[in-house]
Amino acid sequence: MRTTFKQENKHLIMSFEGRLDTAASSQTEEDMRVLYDCEGRDIILDCTNLQYISSSGLRLFLGLLKKARPKGSHVYLTGMNEDLRQVFDETGFTTLFEML
Amino acid sequence: MLIVAALLLELITAVQYFSTRNGITHKMIEMAHRDLSKSSRRAALKRGVEQTVTEMLPTVSRLTTQNATDSLYLYISEMLTMQKEIVGFNYCIINGSEGEPEGIWIYKDGKTGMPTEQIFDFNFTERSWYKEGIKEDGFWSEPYLSNYRVMLMSTYSMPMRDENGNPFALLGADIAMRDLSALASEIYDYQQRTFLPIILLHSLGLLLLAFIIIRGVRNIKRLQVFSAEKERIANELNIANRIQRAMLPKTTVLPEHSNVELFAALTPAREVGGDFYDFVVRGNKLFFCIGDVSGKGVPAALVMAMSISAFRMMSERDLLPDRIIAQMNNSLSRNNDYNMFITLFIGLLDLNTGKLLYSNAGHKPPIIDSQSLPIIPNLPVGTFEDFDYTLQEITIPKGATLFLYTDGLTEAENDSKKQFGTERMQTIINNTMQEGATPEKLINRMTEAVHDFVGDTEQSDDLTMLALRYMPKQCSSDDTKLHHRLTLPCDINQTTRLAEWIDGICESAGLGSSASMQVNLAIEEAVVNVMKYAYPNNSKGEVQIDALHDQEWLKFIITDLGLPFDPTTLEEADTSTSAEERKIGGLGVHLMRKMMDSISYERIDGKNVLTLGKKVIKRE
Known part of the structure; x- marks a missing residue:
């Protein structure tokens, strides 16, 4: 599991690559801390190269959403493949996040 | 008269x-x-x-x-x-x-x-x-x-x-x-002269005889009622004895893999008694106990029956020894109008590691090889409600023998009122240990020694002994017998290994990539749940995953020896709520259900057994 973070036009973008399973979740949680300082800037989570996500990963996404939204930030998801999309659908996450 | x-x-x-x-x-x-x-x-x-x-x-x-x-x-x-x-x-x-x-x-x-x-x-x-x-x-x-x-x-x-x-x-x-x-009539004539006094004497005698017979019959009747009653009681005691024996474990043969040799014997002083012992292997754990209810005979037997079933029930719930004792203490203390109490020792041996968790309620310290097991005596069960019993821990070395007994052994008396005593007991243990004898031999020898010591003196107290020897064998590799088995240590970082293994199985079962991912997700959630809830606070343990498949189904059986944990009863996440109301948790179970076609949980022999099934839809 690898994450890449970049700032671009007032957006905070994090790209995920690989499997976000339970084993990977604690490191990923650390990686995602940088997004907590969003200060109203929108966040884009790029899932184009994310192969897999388990509930541990979903929790990280939900945790981020709960922190960012009170600060006036939007959290967008993008690039999910069909299988991932199904997981997000099944868990109601597609209605929580905004899809690009 | x-x-x-x-x-x-x-x-x-x-x-x-x-x-x-x-x-x-x-x-x-x-x-x-x-x-x-x-x-x-x-x-x-x-x-x-x-x-x-x-x-x-x-x-x-x-x-x-x-x-x-x-x-x-x-x-x-x-x-x-x-x-x-x-x-x-x-x-x-x-x-x-x-x-x-x-x-x-x-x-x-x-x-x-x-x-x-x-x-x-x-x-x-x-x-x-x-x-x-x-x-x-x-x-x-x-x-x-x-x-x-x-x-x-x-x-x-x-x-x-x-x-x-x-x-x-x-x-x-x-x-x-x-x-x-x-001539004849003359004889009768002579007799007639003495007839009256004789008749009178006879009548008196008959009267007396009648009186005696009536009294005798009455006594016999009383005796008959008494002996019928006695017989009835004897019969019932005989049945009670058999019932009580049936409560004890039927065999001392433990499962082959249990790494322990064990033997126990109970000789009641009367038809029924208050001593008991029990043991049960659940997975890699051996629960065992020895207890002595105060008093003798039927009252003690009733409390004994209560105690042994309480022990069995609570060991099934995988409670630790101190908790089992505390709960038995609370339930007995609450309604203890007759001030009965029990001295009790409960042990929980990890058969893989030799780690023994134990708690003692006023019972004689067991002997481990040639020493007393260090114990905190606490209080007998049934004395004070809510007493805080201590849990102790020791690691039993390989080959060591643990000997548990009730005071019927050390306090067995001979006709000159001398007691068998701990010294004699210890000598026999030492001698037997040196020969490397089995627990069965040790107990048989101890029984013989007590019999020789007391001679014909009537047994005054129940006599119970339980001995176990820890003999860990090399791990048998069941794994090679089943091709699709994975055993993971309790560590969430192992999920990557799990994923690789599942991918391989899905590949050989002919599942597509979407289905593979779904299976992966469900199994990961299940295994992670076990690691978190069945083995809480990073306690050590293992999770075993078996995969079976046929034309129709791919099944995963996840087994662990942790605390009872049934994920199917967990509350699922409400997936319709907003982000603010969303609770973190319950997602895993929700995903397991959504991704798989069947899910069932069983608690078997102290194991959590979770079975997840996926219908096989072959790739085009």
């Missing part, structure tokens, strides 16, 4: 016996004297009778051949009245009207003395006066009792013969054995 009555009866019998005996002796002497003086007279009498019969015979014979029966009877009657000594004549014809012998007795009536006719209505041919009389010319019969008069008689018979010498009729003359009958 009984003795007095018996003596009295004895006395009465003696008096009667002597009076009768005296009477007879007295009369015998008298008769002997009389007979001496009479013998000549008797001979004369006999000759007279013989002469009369001989003289009568021609007339009787003639009247018989003339068939002049009336004249004949008249003639005999006339002769009878003239003969003072003769009491009667027997007259018979051998060929009667029916071709059978017929006969008549013409005798002097007892009251009037007048001749009376009586046709024989019995089989007189068997009488010697007839049988012998028709053969001999002149036969005196032995005295016999007359059929028609109460009288002892002797008969002189003579046959009448035709010209060929064949007898056709018989005449007999009877004389009374007056002497004999007189």
Whole structure:
């Protein structure tokens, strides 16, 4: 599991690559801390190269959403493949996040 | 009372016996004297009778051949009245009207003395006066009792013969054995004089006897009721004994992989007792206990039954020893009106590591090899509610023997009131250990030693022993038998290994990438749940995953020895709520359900067994 973070036009973008399973979740949680300082800037989570996500990963996404939204930030998801999309659908996450 | 009555009866019998005996002796002497003086007279009498019969015979014979029966009877009657000594004549014809012998007795009536006719209505041919009389010319019969008069008689018979010498009729003359009958009546006379006192004494004796019998019968009845009751109780105790034995483990043979040799023995002092032991292997854990309920007999047995089932129930819930004891203590203390208590030791041995968790409630410290196991005594179960029992821990070295016992062992007494004691016990343990003997041998030897020590003295307390030896073997590799088995240590960083393994299985089962991902997701969630909840706070343990598949289904069986944990009953996340209301958690279970086609949970032998199934839809 690898994450890449970049700032671009007032957006905070994090790209995920690989499997976000339970084993990977604690490191990923650390990686995602940088997004907590969003200060109203929108966040884009790029899932184009994310192969897999388990509930541990979903929790990280939900945790981020709960922190960012009170600060006036939007959290967008993008690039999910069909299988991932199904997981997000099944868990109601597609209605929580905004899809690009 | 009984003795007095018996003596009295004895006395009465003696008096009667002597009076009768005296009477007879007295009369015998008298008769002997009389007979001496009479013998000549008797001979004369006999000759007279013989002469009369001989003289009568021609007339009787003639009247018989003339068939002049009336004249004949008249003639005999006339002769009878003239003969003072003769009491009667027997007259018979051998060929009667029916071709059978017929006969008549013409005798002097007892009251009037007048001749009376009586046709024989019995089989007189068997009488010697007839049988012998028709053969001999002149036969005196032995005295016999007359059929028609109460009288002892002797008969002189003579046959009448035709010209060929064949007898056709018989005449007999009877004389009374007056002497004999007189003798008898004289004896009775003598007795009658002593009759009243004897009767009185007899009545008294009988009265006494009746009294004794009535009392005796009453006592017997009471005794019968008592012994029936006793028998009933004995029966019930016998059944209770069997029930109680059935409560104990039926075998001391543990599963092969359990790394432990174990043996136990219980000898109750009475039919039922308050000692107990129990053990059960659940996965890689051995729960065991030994207990001693205060008191003996039925009350102790009832509490014992309660305790052993409580232990079994709570060990099934995988509680730790101190918790099991605390709960038993609370339930017993609450309703302990009779102040019963139990000394109890509970151990929980990890069969893989030798780690022993234990808690003690006032029980004698078990012996581990040659030392006492370090124990905090706490309090016996049933004394104070909410007492905080301590959990202790020790690692049992390989090959070590743990010996548990109740005080029936050390306090076994011989007839000089000496106790078996811990020293003797320890010596036997040491000797047996040195030989490397099995727990069974140790207990058998200890039992023998106690028996030798106490000898014939009655066993005063229940005697219970349990010994176990920790013998870890090399891990058997079950894994190679099943191709699709993965055993993971309890560490969430192992999920990557899990994913690779699942991918391989999905590949060989012919699942597409989407289905593979779904299976991956569900199994990961399940395994992570086990690691988090069945083994909380990073406790050590393993999760075993078996995969089976056929044409239709791909099944995963996830097994662990952790705390009971049933994910299927967990509350699922509500996926319709907004982000703010969303709880973090419950997602895993939700995903397991959504991604798989079947899910079921069972708790088997102390194991959590979760089965997840996915229907196989082959790739195009």
